[in-house]
Amino acid sequence: MLDFLHANLSYILSGISVGGQYALIAIGYTMVYGILRLINFAHGDVFMCAGLMMVYLSATLPVTVTIPLVLVMTVVLGFLIERAAYKPLRTAPRMSVMISAIGISYLLQNAALYFTGGLAKVYPSIPWLSQTVTIWGSTTKMVTVVTPVLTLVLVILLSLLIKYTKVGMAMRAVSKDFETSRLMGIQINTVISVTFVIGSFLAAVGSMLYFTNYASVTPVSGSMPGLKCFVAAVFGGIGSIPGAVIGAFIIGIAENIIKGGSSIFGFGGSGWTTFSDAFTFALLIIILVVKPTGLFGEKSTDKA
C-alpha cells in the first residue's frame, strides 16, 4: 500500500490539488441548483472568464492589484448574468432557464473567442504559488499544497456563513421551499444574487489555482471542468456543500490516477488517458442509477 502511494504520489498530489479546485467550482453549482433548481451551464465559462481577466489585467497591473480586481470583476459578471439571463425567466418553465444558461455559456465562449482571437493565452505566474516544492521525493508546485488548505478554509467560512448569518438562513429557507419563504418576507432576488456572488467568487479563486497549474487559458477551457464539477455536485448530493467538496476530491484524484494509469492497472498503457473524462460521466450515471440523491443529498421526489 505504501509502495503504491509512493509510486503514484505525484498523481495523487495533483489529484488532491485538482480536486480542491473542482470543489471551489462545484460549490457554485450546488448552491445555485439548491436554490433555483437550475444547472448553471454558464458557471464553467465564468470560471474561464476569470482566467482571461487575470491574463489581460496582469499585463499592465501588478499582481497585488490584479488579484482583488479579478475577484471583484468575476463577482460582478456572475451577478450580471443572473440579473440579465435568469431573473426575467423566474416564472418560466425550468427548461427555458436551462436553455438560457446554455445560451449564456455559448455567448461567453464566443466572446472569449473574439477577444482572444482563438489563441491560448499564457496565464501569468503568481509569484509565491508557482514556486516548486518537493514532498516525499516528488516535485510539485506550491499551489498543489496551498489548494486543499485554502479550499478547506473557504468551505469552513462558507458553512459558518450559511449557518449563522441572516442571509445564510434565508438561503437555507429558499432552498427548502421557494414559495413559502417568499411568503415569509424573504427577499428572493437578494438571496439569489448573493448565491451567485458567492459562487462566482469561489470560481474566481478556483480559476487562479487551476490555471496556475495548467498555464494557459482558451475559450473552451471552462466547459469540461464545468461539467465535471456539476458531476461532483451531483455525486455528493446536490444542494449539499460538504457533498460537493468530497465529490470534487474523489473525481479529481480518480481522474489523475487514471491519467497515470499504466503504472497502476499494469495494462492498457497510456490508452486510458482518453477515459479520464469519460470516467467522470460513468461515475455520474452509476450514482444516478444507484443512489440518485447522491452521497449526502436529501430525499426529494422530483429528482429522479
Added chain:
Amino acid sequence: MKKKSKLELWIAFGAIALIYIAVAVLEQTVDANHIIFTVLKKGAIYSLVAVSMNLLNGFTGLFSLGQAGFMLIGAYTYSIFTMPVEVKMTEQVYKYYASAIHFDTGIFIGLVCAGLAAALFAALIGLPVLRLKSDYLAIATIGFAEIIRAIFQWDVLGPVTNGANVMREYLDLTDVKIPFTDIPFPPTLYVFLAAGVCIALIVLLINSSYGRAFKAIRDDEIAAEAMGINLFKHKEMSFIISSFFAGVSGALLAMYQYTVQAAQFKSAMTYEILLIVVIGGIGSVSGSCIASFLYIAASEWWLRGLDMGKFLGIESASLFRSGFRRFVFSIIIMLIVLFFSKGLMGDKEISFGGLIRRFNRNKPAKTAKGGGIDA
C-alpha cells in the same frame, strides 16, 4: 390534432414539390461552388437532426442532450462501412493500425446501418437513463455522449475507428450515382431527398397513435400513465427513433464533409442543435427546418462579412475580425431565448389555410415565408 382538409394537404405537397424542383433547377443552373449549396446541404442535414431532437425534447418532453454522440456513432459507422476495402488495406487512412474490417457496403446500406448503430446504442443507454427526469436526464445524456466520444478515440479500438485520427476516403456525396447508371446524382438534391424522407417519417410518426402517446407523456406523465400508456416503452421508443435519425444525419454530415473526426462531436455541437430547435420553436417540425436553414445561412453566408472586415458597407478591420460573427450571433440567440422564448413558430406548424386566411384579411404586400407565423 384537428383534421386537415384535403385541399390543404395537397397544397402542402405542392409546396414541398416546388422546393425540390427549385433545388433541382438551382443545381443545374448555378455554379456548383456557390455558397448557397453549402447552406442548402448543411441546412438540410441540420434540419434532420434538429427535427430528431425536437421529437424528443418537443414532442415527448424528454430533455436529452446526447444528439452529438449519436451523430458521432452514425458518422463513424457510415465511414467504416462504406470505405472501400482496398483503401482499408493500404496505409492511406489506417496509418497506425491494421484495419480489422474486411468488407464494404454501398451508400444506402451505410446510411441505414449508421442509423441502426445509433439506435442500438440508444436502446442500451435508454435503459438506465430514461428513468431520470428533466435536468438529470440532460446531464446524463451529455455524459453518455462524452463517453461515446472517448470510446471512439480509444486506441485499443484503433483497428476499427482509426483512433483519434481522421476518417476519410469513404463514399461521399460525389460518389452518389443515379441507380443503374454511372451518372452522378446531384449532391444537394440527394441530401434534400434523404433528409426529406427521414423528416416525413418523423412527421408520420408524430401524427400516429404513438405520436399522440408521446405528446400525452409530455403534457402530463401521471395522466398519461393513468390512461394506460406504458411510460417507459414509449419513452424508450421515442429515444431510439430520435437517435436513429440523429445517426442518419451524422452519416449525411460525414458524406458532406468528406472527412470526419470524433473531436468534432463535442457537447458544443449539441448545444448548437438545441439552440436551433429553440429558435424554431420547441414542438414545431417546420419551425426546426426553417430555423436550421436560417441558422446555417446566417452563420455561413449572411454574417460572413463580420469576420472578413466588411459588413453592410462598413469597413473596419479591427472590429470585424475573426470570431466577431459568432459573438454577434450568440447575442442574437440570447435575445431570442429571452424575449421570444416561443421561437419562430411556437408549437404550431406552417399551415397553408392559416396563411391564406391571413392573406385575405390583411392583404400584405407580399407573402414572405415568415408569414406563416401564426402564434
